[in-house]
Amino acid sequence: MYVLVTGGTGFIGSALLPRLRGDGHEITVLSRGRHADGGGIRYVRTLDEIADDATVDAVINLAGASLNGRRWTGAYKREMVESRLDTTAAVVELCRRLARPPSVLVSASAIGYYGDRGDEPLDEQSSMGEGFSAELCRDWEGAAREAEALGVRVCLARLGVVFDREGGAFAELSRPFRFGIANWLGSGRQYLSWVHRADVIAAFAFLLEQEDIDGPVNITAPAPVTHRELCAALRQKLTTLPGVPVPGFVMRALLGEVADELLLAGQKVLPKRLEAAGFRFHYPAIDSALGQLLGKP
Numbered sequence: 001m002y003v004l005v006t007g008g009t010g011f012i013g014s015a016l017l018p019r020l021r022g023d024g025h026e027i028t029v030l031s032r033g034r035h036a037d038g039g040g041i042r043y044v045r046t047l048d049e050i051a052d053d054a055t056v057d058a059v060i061n062l063a064g065a066s067l068n069g070r071r072w073t074g075a076y077k078r079e080m081v082e083s084r085l086d087t088t089a090a091v092v093e094l095c096r097r098l099a100r101p102p103s104v105l106v107s108a109s110a111i112g113y114y115g116d117r118g119d120e121p122l123d124e125q126s127s128m129g130e131g132f133s134a135e136l137c138r139d140w141e142g143a144a145r146e147a148e149a150l151g152v153r154v155c156l157a158r159l160g161v162v163f164d165r166e167g168g169a170f171a172e173l174s175r176p177f178r179f180g181i182a183n184w185l186g187s188g189r190q191y192l193s194w195v196h197r198a199d200v201i202a203a204f205a206f207l208l209e210q211e212d213i214d215g216p217v218n219i220t221a222p223a224p225v226t227h228r229e230l231c232a233a234l235r236q237k238l239t240t241l242p243g244v245p246v247p248g249f250v251m252r253a254l255l256g257e258v259a260d261e262l263l264l265a266g267q268k269v270l271p272k273r274l275e276a277a278g279f280r281f282h283y284p285a286i287d288s289a290l291g292q293l294l295g296k297p
């Protein structure tokens, strides 16, 4: 297949490209940076570089300004929204002008769609939550769904918190533990719906092939954990002193709104549709995932 990947240079994209190449696909990556083409990967800086008669069989849409790592000022919130909605609108516009539209668009979204939901089990039929992240995901998904009218199968990949050894949220969350201090954030009772990056990559490849799946698909491990449970699992692998939980008000003072939206809010999200379709997770439970992530089986 000829696969277009937006944001293919990022944390998920950089692991996805080798997998797609390994599956025999030709790849075009949309990136704002300058990169040398090679190894079956071509880079474009705008989708205008793709001709109307080009073959694009599938699109994976990942681009967007990072949600963590920066304080959410008004200007940065606009950038988070516009980078996603503008790229997605450009993808839909490409689908419209191609002589033969792609058969599938797998467009990233996030479990932030569900808002802060305590210990309520959430599947793809659950309602939307409240807050900035929920509204962003709703609008991002809505923009992607515009391609449905063109006959494109649209999968909305509601990603959990992606864990990997190299970068992403796990590196941040596990850092105090590596220095021998165990702690959790806020009350610690909030759920963290994590997923190993290897399973995210496998799920994207799976969704490209599964012609009978469209709409929202949760990409989270089948066994979400509370922050306290994650803390206990980490302490089984790493020797730590019992630490002091970081209170919510400290996190709010340090990080602002991002603390409430991403770290103190919880969602217990279940990958109902992936499991019903027969997708097998390499890392369904936190213990085996941590064994791989920490190199301590």
Ligand SMILES: NC(=O)c1ccc[n+]([C@@H]2O[C@H](COP(=O)([O-])OP(=O)(O)OC[C@H]3O[C@@H](n4cnc5c(N)ncnc54)[C@H](OP(=O)(O)O)[C@@H]3O)[C@@H](O)[C@H]2O)c1
Residues within 6 Å of the ligand: 006, 007, 008, 009, 010, 011, 012, 013, 030, 031, 032, 033, 062, 063, 064, 065, 066, 067, 079, 083, 084, 087, 108, 109, 110, 111, 159, 160, 161, 162, 163, 168, 169
């Ligand atoms: N990682 C997670 O835990 C997680 C969880 C839920 C949802 N997601 C979503 O999944 C997608 C991929 O995640 P990721 O972790 O791979 O993200 P990432 O590492 O931040 O990469 C996203 C890519 O988007 C492009 N980008 C960044 N800022 C942009 C801007 N202002 N305008 C246009 N493009 C921009 C960048 O590509 P260039 O610099 O090459 O243009 C970057 O490589 C993101 O949209 C993210 O919100 C991720």
